[in-house]
Amino acid sequence: MTENIYRLPHQIVYYETDPTGKLSLGKLVDLMMLASYAQGKAVGMPEEKLNAQGQGWVITQHLLSVTRLPRRDEKVVIETKATAYNRYFCYRDFWLRDEQGEVLAKMHTAFVLLDLKTRKITRITSDVIAPFGPEPLRSIERLASPKRLAKVELAKDYRVRYFDIDSNHHVNNVHYIEWMLDVLDKDFLMEHEPVALNIKYEHELNYGQTCTSKVELLRSKDELTTLHEIYMADGTLSCSAQVTWR
Amino acid sequence: MTENIYRLPHQIVYYETDPTGKLSLGKLVDLMMLASYAQGKAVGMPEEKLNAQGQGWVITQHLLSVTRLPRRDEKVVIETKATAYNRYFCYRDFWLRDEQGEVLAKMHTAFVLLDLKTRKITRITSDVIAPFGPEPLRSIERLASPKRLAKVELAKDYRVRYFDIDSNHHVNNVHYIEWMLDVLDKDFLMEHEPVALNIKYEHELNYGQTCTSKVELLRSKDELTTLHEIYMADGTLSCSAQVTWR
Structure with a gap:
């Protein structure tokens, strides 16, 4: 140990x-x-x-x-x-x-x-x-933040369901990942594999609240990246992420 | 064995x-x-x-x-x-x-x-x-069907998400249960415990399809029962259930 x-x-x-x-x-x-x-x-x-x-x-x-x-x-x-x-x-x-x-x-x-x-x-x-x-540590680690969206290409709404919350009455952090990826359609998700994920949690969602999950796709010669943002109904950023795919 | x-x-x-x-x-x-x-x-x-x-x-x-x-x-x-x-x-x-x-x-x-x-x-x-x-067996078991709804008291819409489907491209049968119960609100679900569930699957939903989950509550002196039906967008019954609570 x-x-x-x-x-x-x-x-x-x-x-x-x-x-x-x-x-x-x-x-x-x-x-x-x-x-x-x-x-x-x-x-x-x-x-x-x-x-x-x-x-x-x-x-x-x-x-x-x-x-x-x-x-x-x-x-x-x-x-x-x-x-x-x-x-x-x-x-x-x-x-x-x-x-x-x-x-x-x-x-x-x-x-x-x-x-x-x-x-x-x-x-x-x-x-x-x-x-x-x-x-x-005396210092704070400087972790790179996910890149922010320049334009929204796809968006879907999600509502926090009863079974999304755990015994602490929080939304399990994993549901944010599913709300982010589900916006990409099935063909994209079947044909690509995630290589890296950087996800940053800003404001927690609660039971019954709705949110909008937004995506931008960035394609370069040798890399495919998706940028994700989840917004609460009042426009507050709840969570952002950056995913690299192969 | x-x-x-x-x-x-x-x-x-x-x-x-x-x-x-x-x-x-x-x-x-x-x-x-x-x-x-x-x-x-x-x-x-x-x-x-x-x-x-x-x-x-x-x-x-x-x-x-x-x-x-x-x-x-x-x-x-x-x-x-x-x-x-x-x-x-x-x-x-x-x-x-x-x-x-x-x-x-x-x-x-x-x-x-x-x-x-x-x-x-x-x-x-x-x-x-x-x-x-x-x-x-020579015969077929006669299993009681869930009682059907007489009136709709609560209803919510659900969309089949990417992570609801498994490697056989079916919606895991468990998601229907979650779509049925989620319609009841948090207070109800926090205050009651399920004692019995009878769920019958009629028509499978596929990725991207939406459905409506409907509920009726039946309260008698010594029993609380909820009746559930999930309908596909075209009106086809996908699944029905009856839950007894204490």
Whole structure:
């Protein structure tokens, strides 16, 4: 445990796959979050304990890169490690490996600690973070933001449904990814594979609210990128992302 | 293996729970289907083999009863057994048990075998069904149909999204359950627990199609029942259900 890496074995099941038969991007992030939650339990700082003291981790950004998405029935291991933290941010790395240990995907995630009553960011204290063993940082990591849309090519509306919210009454962060990708049509999604995702969460949506998911496609000689923005009904930006495809 | 029951251990994870912190009805059915799929692999008649010979199992009806829905992190076992079959139907039972072996939920499901090319029901041959060991029946089971709506009290529209379809390009049967329940509002769903579900599948929806999910509430002295119907845009009934609550 000196390296502080937590390992979660998993076998991909049919409802984690998309029409291409491969693990969907949203479910990949779900599995990674599961490893992070399991580590909390393993080190004696589970989410329930944090919630009981009026706090909760909230994701502000994911930077994901994908080499290959596993298929139904494939056995994988999800690894995670809290790498570093400063006063307000905790950084965590994730790896998805196949049975041979090859890295299939990597993710770097920034979390903040929320005061559940005031819904404001609160300072990360050592009792909360020390069990995970990350390095203290004086600085804040400068993570590139997703590029913003210059024009909207496709847009669809989504309403936050009952089953989109979890026991903390939050919309699971993975639904934003699905709302972003669903706007691209089936042919596009069947014919392209995501290579990288940079997603930044700005304002949380709540049950019953509607949002508009907008897309712009950028095609260059050797790269295909889609830019995504989700807006709340009042025009507030909820979430933005940039996806690279092959 | 003489009893032909397949057992799948599972631990409930956070994204299988709903805002009440308990396993959602849709995810419960997903887990049961997983046990059925795993049994196919275990007895040498996996879905992939069936698909390769141009056939696939399709659900026509679920009859589910629930004693208690397990919570996040709870360890459970899903059991399944193909109980009986006739020329056109196969019947399968499912049990969800807690760690002490107590039954938390039971389900009886009717399947038909589809010719994937013609999309028509095809006769169940013994090579397909014998590995599961069900009893041959001469008759067809008479399963009660869900009661039909007399008036529509609530209705919402849903569009089949990319991530609602699986690698067979079908809408996972569980999404119909979510479209039915989501129409009831959050307060209702937070304050009531499902005791029984009878759901009958009539016409499959495809990617991009929209449907309308309609509900009627029936309150009697000692029972609360909701009736559900999902209609395709052209007015065809796609699915109907009856849910009893406590």
